[in-house]
Amino acid sequence: MSRKSKEEIAVIYKQMQEYICKALEAGDGTGTFKVDNWTREAGGGGQTRIFQDGAIIEKGGVAFSAVHGPTPKKISNKLGLEPGIFFAAGVSIVLHPFSPMVPIIHMNIRYFEMEDGTHWFGGGIDLTPHYIVPEDAAYFHQKLKETCDSFDPSYYPKFKGWADSYFFLKHRQETRGIGGIFYDRLSATTDSHFQEILDFSLALGRLFPEVYTHLMQKNARIPFGLEQKAWQGLRRGRYVEFNLVWDAGTKFGLDTNGRTESILMSMPPQAEWVYQHEPLPTSEEAFTLIHLKKGIDWLSYTP
Amino acid sequence: MSRKSKEEIAVIYKQMQEYICKALEAGDGTGTFKVDNWTREAGGGGQTRIFQDGAIIEKGGVAFSAVHGPTPKKISNKLGLEPGIFFAAGVSIVLHPFSPMVPIIHMNIRYFEMEDGTHWFGGGIDLTPHYIVPEDAAYFHQKLKETCDSFDPSYYPKFKGWADSYFFLKHRQETRGIGGIFYDRLSATTDSHFQEILDFSLALGRLFPEVYTHLMQKNARIPFGLEQKAWQGLRRGRYVEFNLVWDAGTKFGLDTNGRTESILMSMPPQAEWVYQHEPLPTSEEAFTLIHLKKGIDWLSYTP
Numbered sequence: 090m091s092r093k094s095k096e097e098i099a100v101i102y103k104q105m106q107e108y109i110c111k112a113l114e115a116g117d118g119t120g121t122f123k124v125d126n127w128t129r130e131a132g133g134g135g136q137t138r139i140f141q142d143g144a145i146i147e148k149g150g151v152a153f154s155a156v157h158g159p160t161p162k163k164i165s166n167k168l169g170l171e172p173g174i175f176f177a178a179g180v181s182i183v184l185h186p187f188s189p190m191v192p193i194i195h196m197n198i199r200y201f202e203m204e205d206g207t208h209w210f211g212g213g214i215d216l217t218p219h220y221i222v223p224e225d226a227a228y229f230h231q232k233l234k235e236t237c238d239s240f241d242p243s244y245y246p247k248f249k250g251w252a253d254s255y256f257f258l259k260h261r262q263e264t265r266g267i268g269g270i271f272y273d274r275l276s277a278t279t280d281s282h283f284q285e286i287l288d289f290s291l292a293l294g295r296l297f298p299e300v301y302t303h304l305m306q307k308n309a310r311i312p313f314g315l316e317q318k319a320w321q322g323l324r325r326g327r328y329v330e331f332n333l334v335w336d337a338g339t340k341f342g343l344d345t346n347g348r349t350e351s352i353l354m355s356m357p358p359q360a361e362w363v364y365q366h367e368p369l370p371t372s373e374e375a376f377t378l379i380h381l382k383k384g385i386d387w388l389s390y391t392p
Numbered sequence: 393m394s395r396k397s398k399e400e401i402a403v404i405y406k407q408m409q410e411y412i413c414k415a416l417e418a419g420d421g422t423g424t425f426k427v428d429n430w431t432r433e434a435g436g437g438g439q440t441r442i443f444q445d446g447a448i449i450e451k452g453g454v455a456f457s458a459v460h461g462p463t464p465k466k467i468s469n470k471l472g473l474e475p476g477i478f479f480a481a482g483v484s485i486v487l488h489p490f491s492p493m494v495p496i497i498h499m500n501i502r503y504f505e506m507e508d509g510t511h512w513f514g515g516g517i518d519l520t521p522h523y524i525v526p527e528d529a530a531y532f533h534q535k536l537k538e539t540c541d542s543f544d545p546s547y548y549p550k551f552k553g554w555a556d557s558y559f560f561l562k563h564r565q566e567t568r569g570i571g572g573i574f575y576d577r578l579s580a581t582t583d584s585h586f587q588e589i590l591d592f593s594l595a596l597g598r599l600f601p602e603v604y605t606h607l608m609q610k611n612a613r614i615p616f617g618l619e620q621k622a623w624q625g626l627r628r629g630r631y632v633e634f635n636l637v638w639d640a641g642t643k644f645g646l647d648t649n650g651r652t653e654s655i656l657m658s659m660p661p662q663a664e665w666v667y668q669h670e671p672l673p674t675s676e677e678a679f680t681l682i683h684l685k686k687g688i689d690w691l692s693y694t695p
Binding site for chain 2 (some may be wrong): 137139148150259260261322326329330333334340343344347348349350352353354356357358359360361362363364365391
């Protein structure tokens with residue numbers, strides 16, 4: 090078996106975008122994706138698909154890109170690479186639901202290669218409930234664990250810890266949500282290992298709409314009022330803070346003339362800020378806040 | 393005449409906060425400031441005053457702080473300083489009005505000193521109209537120019553250019569608003585020069601409520617509808633992007649365990665994002681967008 094070329098990986102990831110979009114349209118039941126193609130002056134381009142007129146999803150996108158060309162200096166410096174021609178392909182997703190009872194979700198799978206053969210895979214899925222529901226958190230982590238375990242039993246504990254560290258708002262001392270998995274710089278030692286890591290990213294791609302469809306349909310009909318919408322606005326504010334202040338991909342993209350609209354596709358439709366907001370100690374909101382911590386094992390969680 | 397001590401500057405800036413708050417309460421006509429005192433573990437503290445129940449101002453604050461102690465490594469590295477005891481005092485203001493016809497405004501004056509005598513002043517005022525009104529922009533810049541000119545005729549052109557460069561969203565290729573003035577690292581050569589720079593910052597402090605009261609009262613009664621509110625939401629989104637992605641003070645504060653709530657006092661009450669929003673070419677919104685550029689001389693502007 091020979092190793093997949095970068096062109097083949099671009100095709101496979103493009104198909105994954107298509108697969109996920111179809112599945113999300115079915116899961117939402119009403120919305121469709123609007124297609125926005127773009128090209129990159131220095132090489133490559135992408136297709137950003139923007140969700141619209143959804144029943145459950147208010148704003149979101151599924152972005153595919155495959156870019157290449159001389160490695161910009163800021164990028165080679167940051168990655169510790171010699172100058173040369175790079176290639177990068179990936180699928181990125183953020184979905185913001187109308188209902189505060191449905192969680193925000195994010196997924197990314199990506200592949201990076203230099204002309205000298207240096208290469209790696211990266212990615213992750215993480216869930217940001219406006220209101221943490223331990224049962225949903227356990228379901229989400231169980232699904233991630235099963236997928237990880239089918240490749241390598243060391244993946245889930247390692248990548249779960251990595252997500253806890255990565256999706257963290259240092260200035261709030263809060264995790265973004267209940268975490269998930271995050272991995273980066275996964276390089277192959279052999280051709281079959283390469284295929285395995287690629288397959289792992291594709292398994293995550295297929296898992297994503299399955300998991301989110303379950304969470305949408307389980308929670309979208311739960312009643313809510315203005316109080317819950319206000320809380321959603323504040324949590325969306327935190328999502329904005331994470332993405333603009335701490336998210337390495339976002340910061341880096343904006344600083345290296347990435348495609349702004351595709352990068353900021355992750356922004357919520359609306360967000361709110363209130364000075365020193367503190368929920369009542371016994372409220373659902375306070376329950377959520379005290380669970381925005383690193384290191385919670387949702388699989389064995391007991392309240 | 394001997395040079396003012398850091399303790400005296402702290403007192404003077406605290407009085408300036410008081411002065412500005414009183415003047416803004418009078419200008420708004422209804423709102424009052426809620427006082428929030430805080431202390432810094434490693435030395436010093438501050439008082440954040442949060443505007444509430446305003447007629448014109450929806451969310452905003454006037455923050456005073458005077459902090460001191462061993463210089464955190466990240467700060468001395470960034471400023472290119474030897475380790476030692478630092479002192480920093482300042483007043484920071486951001487005001488977000490209800491009406492999209494009233495501009496957002498920001499002001500900051502600050503003083504920094506090391507135990508070895510190294511010291512400097514910094515500050516600035518800039519205006520972010522949701523809708524650019526050339527007459528208001530000319531008024532604003534004229535007032536800034538007069539104040540600058542009464543100290544040094546080189547100040548206004550220099551500090552106006554600095555503001556154009558500083559208040560710039562690189563990833564949008566947009567200025568935050570119509571600029572204003574920005575200065576930093578203004579050090580004194582003699583005691584009388586020190587007094588002069590201090591006086592300059594105080595002149596800006598006194599100018600601030602005068603200018604903003606004029607702009608509030610001129611524009612707060614202009615009718616607007618949902619379309620203008622939606623545009624305001626998008627412009628507030630850009631304000632969030634500037635502050636969290638590019639503003640040196642914000643980024644630095646969040647990264648060095650600054651007081652998060654006081655730093656993020658600058659966030660609007662609410663903000664919105666729409667994928668690839670583009671106003672109609674002949675609209676007021678498009679007029680604003682094409683004027684979010686560096687180097688516009690508002691004092692001699694003709695449409």
